[in-house]
Amino acid sequence: MKKRRIFLGLLVPWLCCACNEQKREETVRPNIVYILADDLGYGDLGVYGQQKIETPNIDRLANSGIRFTQHYAGAPVCAPSRGVLLTGKHTGHAYIRGNDEWTSRGDVWNFEACEEDSTLEGQRALPSSERLLSQILHDAGYKTGMVGKWGLGAPHTQSIPTKKGFDFFYGYNCQRGAHTYYPVHLYKNENRVYLENRLVAPHSKLPKGSDPNNDASYADFNLVDYAPDLMFDEMIGFMESTPKDQPFFMYWASPIPHVPLQAPQRWVDYYRKKFGEEKPYVGKSGYFPVQYPRATYAAMISYLDERVGQLVSYLKRTGKYKNTLIIFASDNGATFNGGTQSEWFKSNGPFKNEYGWGKCFVHEGGIRVPMIASWPNHIEANRTTDLVSSFYDVLPTLCDVAQVESDDSLDGISFLPTLLGDVSEQKKHDYLYWEFTELDGEQAVRLGKWKAIRKNIKKGDMHVALYDLSNDIQELHDVSTSNPKVVKQMEEIMASEHQSPENDSFALPALEKL
Numbered sequence: 001m002k003k004r005r006i007f008l009g010l011l012v013p014w015l016c017c018a019c020n021e022q023k024r025e026e027t028v029r030p031n032i033v034y035i036l037a038d039d040l041g042y043g044d045l046g047v048y049g050q051q052k053i054e055t056p057n058i059d060r061l062a063n064s065g066i067r068f069t070q071h072y073a074g075a076p077v078c079a080p081s082r083g084v085l086l087t088g089k090h091t092g093h094a095y096i097r098g099n100d101e102w103t104s105r106g107d108v109w110n111f112e113a114c115e116e117d118s119t120l121e122g123q124r125a126l127p128s129s130e131r132l133l134s135q136i137l138h139d140a141g142y143k144t145g146m147v148g149k150w151g152l153g154a155p156h157t158q159s160i161p162t163k164k165g166f167d168f169f170y171g172y173n174c175q176r177g178a179h180t181y182y183p184v185h186l187y188k189n190e191n192r193v194y195l196e197n198r199l200v201a202p203h204s205k206l207p208k209g210s211d212p213n214n215d216a217s218y219a220d221f222n223l224v225d226y227a228p229d230l231m232f233d234e235m236i237g238f239m240e241s242t243p244k245d246q247p248f249f250m251y252w253a254s255p256i257p258h259v260p261l262q263a264p265q266r267w268v269d270y271y272r273k274k275f276g277e278e279k280p281y282v283g284k285s286g287y288f289p290v291q292y293p294r295a296t297y298a299a300m301i302s303y304l305d306e307r308v309g310q311l312v313s314y315l316k317r318t319g320k321y322k323n324t325l326i327i328f329a330s331d332n333g334a335t336f337n338g339g340t341q342s343e344w345f346k347s348n349g350p351f352k353n354e355y356g357w358g359k360c361f362v363h364e365g366g367i368r369v370p371m372i373a374s375w376p377n378h379i380e381a382n383r384t385t386d387l388v389s390s391f392y393d394v395l396p397t398l399c400d401v402a403q404v405e406s407d408d409s410l411d412g413i414s415f416l417p418t419l420l421g422d423v424s425e426q427k428k429h430d431y432l433y434w435e436f437t438e439l440d441g442e443q444a445v446r447l448g449k450w451k452a453i454r455k456n457i458k459k460g461d462m463h464v465a466l467y468d469l470s471n472d473i474q475e476l477h478d479v480s481t482s483n484p485k486v487v488k489q490m491e492e493i494m495a496s497e498h499q500s501p502e503n504d505s506f507a508l509p510a511l512e513k514l
Contacts, residue, residue, distance in 0.1 A: 030378075031250075032402065033326045034394070036254065037328070039332060040301070041334030041345075042350075047370075048067075048349055048370050050345070054305070055301060065326075067384045069385070072369065080097050081391060083095065087130060088392050088396060090392050098505070105119065126152055126159040133398060136404055144248070149175060151175040152164075171231050182227070195224070212291070222262070235311075256301070257300040260287040268295050268299045271295035275295055275298070278295065280292070281293040289339075293339035294345075297341070333358040333359050333366040334348050351368065362442045364473065390432050396412045399414070431445055435497075437507070441458040450486055452486075452490035453467070457508050462510060498514075
């Protein structure tokens with residue numbers, strides 16, 4: 001098996017310093033904090049063009065380092081995207097290729113039943129043979145922690161964080177459970193931790209006969225223990241407990257701003273004053289009702305931004321900041337339900353914001369995401385790169401950062417040279433590939449300026465639409481008929497990159513006939 005070589009030529013200048021004390025400090029392997037927002041659109045941050053929502057701390061993080069303009073998520077929904085991130089395999093090779101609630105176990109959407117029976121929680125598990133980034137770093141001597149949303153294996157399986165390389169976990173094991181920010185319980189390592197919240201089943205509606213314009217009608221959806229607060233505190237506790245001479249890897253998989261819309265009242269009040277009056281969302285397109293949907297969506301993102309600022313302050317205060325690489329990204333594009341108003345916010349930035357163009361779809365709005373990296377003294381400030389990269393590049397990159405070998409047979413390419421400013425050393429993908437097994441089935445390829453999409457695979461539609469992103473960023477004009485050679489090349493890539501899934505839940509039978 002081939003092993004990925006460390007970029008020694010790039011690391012030597014980093015390790016060579018005139019000052020002995022500085023040399024001693026900088027030869028220590030860096031801490032790594034990877035922050036993953038949930039359903040945060042490409043255009044939801046100030047540094048990516050957002051005009052209505054304030055994100056000064058994340059913007060400041062970007063200004064201290066590098067901002068990627070052509071970075072892509074692993075998939076247009078949660079679980080497969082996170083799987084790509086942690087395995088370094090794209091969804092044509094990955095085990096998890098869609099959100100799979102593993103319904104053969106029983107009534108997994110019955111939240112009362114899930115509280116009584118933990119075997120109903122969680123999503124389909126990764127096989128024990130699947131080796132994750134966390135396992136690689138753990139075996140290399142990193143202390144590894146995760147807070148937030150897992151979604152890659154149910155309790156009582158071999159695919160929970162503490163059995164996949166994480167020394168510490170606190171948060172939601174189950175994506176369905178994360179459909180409330182005031183859950184009855186979270187998990188700490190392998191055990192439930194019960195909170196000061198009563199069960200209000202996700203997707204509950206307003207009490208019958210209640211006034212949607214009355215604050216009191218929403219009492220069920222604003223309880224005591226706000227999960228993001230607890231997860232942040234546990235993250236800081238993890239860092240505090242890490243020995244000074246041991247590097248740490250923290251995977252902060254924040255559920256924000258995934259619906260339901262629930263945020264601290266002080267932030268909601270701030271945006272109510274800024275935005276003015278608005279129409280309540282009463283739950284017609286799923287998730288909890290919310291009296292001030294625009295204000296609450298903005299409040300969630302500014303709350304996350306505030307917490308990012310507090311994390312940076314903690315790292316600076318404790319002397320860890322100079323030796324910490326921080327990466328911030330989102331797992332897919334902005335959503336369309338639960339009261340979110342992507343069109344009003346222009347959450348997907350320059351891409352289309354309507355349903356069918358963001359989350360759940362392989363158009364640019366569904367898979368192109370913000371990514372920011374900051375690393376004092378290593379990443380030059382105020383930089384932007386148009387390097388075409390993907391979630392499956394993160395594993396080899398962080399292995400190179402940690403000076404650890406990774407499997408060269410994976411799909412990713414390290415972008416460490418780009419981080420360190422040595423563009424001449426940066427290897428590039430010939431193309432990027434996605435397949436998505438939910439809804440009607442999709443494939444996509446990014447090849448230079450070209451983007452190819454095949455939709456409705458489950459319906460037998462094998463047409464490949466072709467878009468020239470250099471002058472059609474919204475993918476409005478299918479130019480396949482005038483570029484048959486490019487289409488043929490795309491079809492060949494789609495055929496070669498698809499491997500039959502190990503689990504039939506992720507099968508697209510039409511692709512097996514190619």
